[in-house]
Amino acid sequence: MSRSRVPPILRPRLTPKYIASSVVAIYVLYCWLWGMPLLSSNLPAYTGPHSVGTIDIESPCDGRKTSDVKFKSNGQPAFLLETVLFSVYYPSIKGAKSDKPKHLWVPKPLSITAEGYAKFAHISNFLTNSIFTVALWGLAGSITIPANVDVPLREIAPSFEFTEHGAGKPEVGNDGFPVIVFSHGMASSRTDYTHFCGELASRGYIVAAIEHRDGSGPGSMVMDIDGSERAVYHFGLGDLDVDDSFDTPELKQAQLDFRQAEIEETVRVLKAINDGSGTAIYEMNPRKEGEHLASWEGKLDMTNVTMSGHSYGATGALQALKGAPCPERPFHGGLILDPGKSSGPLNHDVDVPVLVIHSNSWSKKHSVFFGRPHFDVVKDLVVDVNNRGKAAWFMTSLGTSHPSVTDAPLIEPMLLSWTTGSTIDVYDGVDVYVNVTEEFMIFQKAHRRTGLLALDVTHPDYDSSTNGTQEMPQAYQRYWQIHVAPEST
Structure with a gap:
């Protein structure tokens, strides 16, 4: 057969346009064959000894308002707590199969999240919302969270043991699974930290990741038991019917107050499950998940609850620790990750152990925070906790950037390294x-300082090389600097 009779597509000219088109086509085909998102990576499997389950719980609240502020558009309250939504990650029975599909990393309808990001960029309209939706679908639309949905909780052994990194396995007794309540940052949602939460669940912890509806996230669907649904989006001062006395600091405080109410409602639901009301919580859950919650009775250690958060969520977590432990907030410890630099003052009235971790980018960048360097404010806060007789640490995770604890670097490793300056391997970063x-968590339960927490101060200030009370051991030099630690006893 002569070359002239071969269809043009089968006798291509190797032009730059043809080569680029071919590469794109091959990449799309490869992603389709292997079930991968078009422009991203799938989330990795968890590495702990336990299988991981997850449940979305949405529970009706008492309808309380944390502020009288209303929206301009419809006169409705901006801070009305109708329901609380959170995802629970937990150690599940090994080999348990779920008849429900895995949760999408970007929940449906994807257009809500896309429109929320367009509102963040102040370019929300029909065209830009559509563009954002298509782009988000291409980046992450098919990514799923590895945890199995609505599978049974693992049984607690007579002497349940934590897996202690780099050491033995101290017995902590049969008191139930330790609980962590997690608060996300600005422009984030409960699904932005799934690997951090799921990895902890694979090591024996129960983590409740809250979806905040305070206007700081991109978008969320409020669902009621009667089947009604209502989308909530990011909003700012311009969307509220307020006078000049209600400024940005007032808005941030209103958001933090609403977040605290959501935190307290999450604790209420977890207590109800632990007290034997799991069936009622399931029946009232419009997400239709939690069919095994009745078997969770007595399996949550509500005497060992840790409040945690990242960025804006870290500021909110510190606020929630004021007066803790108390019935509404039974927190016996705080895990504070990159406390906010623009989310309002940090609460110093903390009377429980805390671990404050700065990413490298958070410590490295000098930021003025209410007239003082942010680093110094955080350091003084941690020193104050130690002076109250509660163990507290402040340290920097080297090579990391602000998003390192989130799923973003795992999904877009090259893009995030290029834009944030992170130098740590993305898996090591989490x-x-x-x-x-x-x-x-082991320290809180067993009162033992292990691993990194067993060390004294190595760097009183970020990147200082002298005046620490202990030289950083070789195993940690690449990853950590310790600025504040409890006195050795």
């Missing part, structure tokens, strides 16, 4: 947070 969190 693991260093998980490992030290586990050591902090």
Whole structure:
């Protein structure tokens, strides 16, 4: 057969346009064959000894308002707590199969999240919302969270043991699974930290990741038991019917107050499940998940609850620790990750152990915070906790950037490294947070300083090379600097 009779597509000219088109086509085909998102990576499997389950719980609240502020558009309250939504990650029965599909990393309808991001960029309209939706679908639309949905909770052994990173396994008794309540940052949602939460669950912890509806997230769907649904989006001062006395600091405080109410409602639901009301919580859950919650009775250690948060969520977590432990907030420890630099003053009235971790970018960048360097404010806060007789640590995770604890670097490793300056391997970036969190949880339960928490101060200030009370051991030099630690006893 002569070349002239071969269809043009089968006798291409190797032009730059043809080569680029071919590469794109091959990449799309490869992603389709292997079930991968078009422009991203799938989330990795968890590495702990336990299988991981997850449940979305949405529970009706008492309808309380934390502020009288209303929206301009419809006169409705901006801070009305109708329901609380959170995802629970937990150690599940090994080999348990779910008849429900895995949760999408970007929940449906995806257009809500896309429109929320367009509102953040102040370019929300029909065209830009559509563009954002298509772009978000291409980046992450098919990514799923590895945890199995609505599978049974693992049984607690007679002497349940934590997996202690780099050491033995101290017995902590049969008091139930330790609980962590997690608060996300600005422009984030409960699904932005799934690997951090799921990895902790794979090591024996129960983590409740809250979806905040305070206007700081991109978007969320409020669902009621009667089947009604209502989308809530990011909003700012311009969307509220307020006078000049209600400024940005007032808005941030209103958001933090609403977040605290959501935190307290999450604790209420967890207590109800632990007290034997799991069936009622399931029946009232419009997400239709939690069919095994009745078997969770007595399996949550509500005497060992840790409040945690990242960025804006870290500021909110510190606020929630004021007066703790108390019935509404039974927190016996705080895990504070990159406390906010623009989310309002940090609460110093903390009377429980705390672990404050700065990413490298958070410590490295000098930021003025209410007239003082942010680093110094955080350091003084941690020193104050130690002076009250409660163990407290402040440290920097080297090589990391502000998003390192989130799922973003795992999904877009090259893009995030290029835009944030992170130099740590993306998997190590999450693991260093998980490992030290586990050591902090062991300290709270067994009152033992292990691993990194067993060390004294190595760097009183960021990147200082002298005047520490202990030289950083070789195993940690690449990853950590310790600025504040409890006195050795």
